[in-house]
Amino acid sequence: MRRCRNFDDVNLEDEYWHEGNPIRFTNPEIRRMLSLAKAGKDDVFCDFGSGFGQNLIMALTEFEVRKAIGLEFDDTRALRSRKRMEELGLDKRGNGKIIFGNFLDFDDAELRKVTILFYGLSGGDEIVTRLQKVWKDRKTRRRLIWNDWHPIPEAFPDEVDYPFFLTYFPQTKKRYSARDWLERVVLQPETMTPDKIRRSETDLWNEFVHNMDVLQFRDDVADYRKRLRKVS
Numbered sequence: 001m002r003r004c005r006n007f008d009d010v011n012l013e014d015e016y017w018h019e020g021n022p023i024r025f026t027n028p029e030i031r032r033m034l035s036l037a038k039a040g041k042d043d044v045f046c047d048f049g050s051g052f053g054q055n056l057i058m059a060l061t062e063f064e065v066r067k068a069i070g071l072e073f074d075d076t077r078a079l080r081s082r083k084r085m086e087e088l089g090l091d092k093r094g095n096g097k098i099i100f101g102n103f104l105d106f107d108d109a110e111l112r113k114v115t116i117l118f119y120g121l122s123g124g125d126e127i128v129t130r131l132q133k134v135w136k137d138r139k140t141r142r143r144l145i146w147n148d149w150h151p152i153p154e155a156f157p158d159e160v161d162y163p164f165f166l167t168y169f170p171q172t173k174k175r176y177s178a179r180d181w182l183e184r185v186v187l188q189p190e191t192m193t194p195d196k197i198r199r200s201e202t203d204l205w206n207e208f209v210h211n212m213d214v215l216q217f218r219d220d221v222a223d224y225r226k227r228l229r230k231v232s
């Protein structure tokens, strides 16, 4: 039986949290994220703001991606994730790489080699603008994965496994209405919305605001309103 190591004893209770969760998702949630992206042997997976590197660890051990790269600007976290990957044999030998630095400084030529990017931070509009320039070629179906904490109005969710959303690049839907975007983002899981009532844009918007409130991101709502108006 092959051993699959995708865990260690990190004890997150002892960690500082001012840079956000060092590991944001449980392994079952990460499986959901990587399955949605159809991650596999031909892929280069990248996490912008990789924390303790758990998404990279899962991508390498279970989904056997060709390479996994994390960008992390907090020195303690960069060091810690490097050490975790080393101990699991997932450093150079296992095609894992942690770059200590700001993802804004990640070279475009390197970003072009990435096929799946997880972006779980705010500022998704800037990421989309960058990917539209760098991920132009149509031969590779590159995927951006984002999640419910920081939805991205500038990216149409082509596929969804809530709380994860996937957008193909180059973007397949160049123009869409605010209503289409909200419907995709709000009415999830799609197969579990039993009534077939067509919601108005206002109702969808109000439900979106409710969800952001529950997630404690209510302060971001005004910005989402502006961004949604701009794209549609």
Ligand SMILES: C[S@@+](CC[C@H](N)C(=O)[O-])C[C@H]1O[C@@H](n2cnc3c(N)ncnc32)[C@H](O)[C@@H]1O
Pocket (backbone or CB within 6 Å): 019, 020, 021, 022, 023, 024, 025, 047, 048, 049, 050, 051, 052, 053, 054, 055, 071, 072, 073, 074, 077, 101, 102, 103, 104, 120, 121
């Ligand atoms: C909420 S944690 C999530 C960690 C990881 N992506 C996960 O899903 O488990 C976000 C991380 O992004 C890092 N970060 C935020 N902005 C960054 C930037 N501009 N460049 C590199 N790292 C960044 C933070 O230091 C933090 O560790």
